[in-house]
Amino acid sequence: MKNSNKVYCEFCEEDTNHTTIKEDETININGIEITFNKIKNHCINCNNEIYIESDNIKNVKNANMEYRKKLGLIQVNEINTLLSKYNIGKTTLASLLGWGEITIVRYIEGSTPSKEYSDILKSLDYPITMNSLLEKNKGKITEIAYKKCKKKLNGYLDETSFDNFSDTVLENVAYYFLSKDYEITQLSLQKLLYYAQGFYYALRGNYLFTEDCQAWVHGPVYTAIYPKYKLFGYEPIKSECSYNLSEEKTSVLDGVLKAFGCYNGKILEKFTHSETPWNKARVGKKDDELSNEIISKDSIAKYFTNVVQKYDISNVYDIEGYSSTLKNKIL
C-alpha cells in the first residue's frame, strides 16, 4: 500500500514517500521463537525499511502479546479486565500483593511478568481467591479502596457461594476440607484430595470426582484446583467456604480428614512418595524432574482397594489405621 505522508528516510537523507505492508516475522525473545504480524514501511526511492515510531510501538506490543501467549502468561487485556472486575486500581492491587507499587503499571505498559507473578494474577480471577487476598491485606490499602473492591466482590461471592451448582465435585471437596478447622496448605490440600478419591473409591465403589491428578515432584497434584490456591504458596489457605455435597460423600471426607488432616504437607508428601500410584507414574524420572504424567484413576482405585482389604478398613474411621502405619514407617 502506498502511503503519501512523507517520512524521513535515513538512507536517502530526505523526506520520501513509503509503502506499508503487514508480514509475519519470526524473532527470538529470551530464547523463545515467536511469530507475529509486523508492520513494515519501505522507502519508495531506495526500498530500505524505514523507522516510524508509532508503528514500532505497535510491533513491540504485538510481539510481546505473542510471547505472552506462547508462555501462557497473562495478557494486558486480562489484567485490565481483572482491575475493572474488582473495581481496583493498579497500584492498589500491587500493594495488596506486596509487590512494588508500579509493578502492575509496568505490565500494562508492556513489560513481561514472570511466570510466577503471572500465575498469581491469573488466580485472582477466582473471587474466592481475590477475597482472601483482600481480607488478609486490607491494612495495606485505604478504607475507601477496600470498600469499593469489597462491594464488587460481594456480588460475585453471593453468586458463587450460595449457588455453587456450577462448581465441580472436586472444587466442593476442596471447599469442604477448607471449611473445617485444620491448617491446610496447597501442599496438604492436594494430598487430601488424592486420599479422598482413593478411599472413596475403595469404600463406595465409584470415583468421587472425574479429574485426574499428575505426578509432580512433591506428590499428586490436581491441576484443576492448583491455580485457585497458588497465591497462598506454602502458607495455610484462608478461604471462607460453603460446600454442596451429600452426606454420603462428606462422611468419607471426615474419615480422610481424621486420618490425614493432622499431618503437614511435607509429611503427607512423604506418605504419597511411599505409595505405588505416584511411584508408578514417576518411573524413569529423577527426584526433582518436572512431570505432567497422569496418575491414572485406575491405579489409584486398585491401590486403595488393596489398602482397604489389607488394613481391614470397614468404616471411614478405620482409615486412621493406615495413616498411622505410614507415619511409623516414615518418621
Ligand SMILES: [Zn+2]
Ligand atoms: Zn530511501
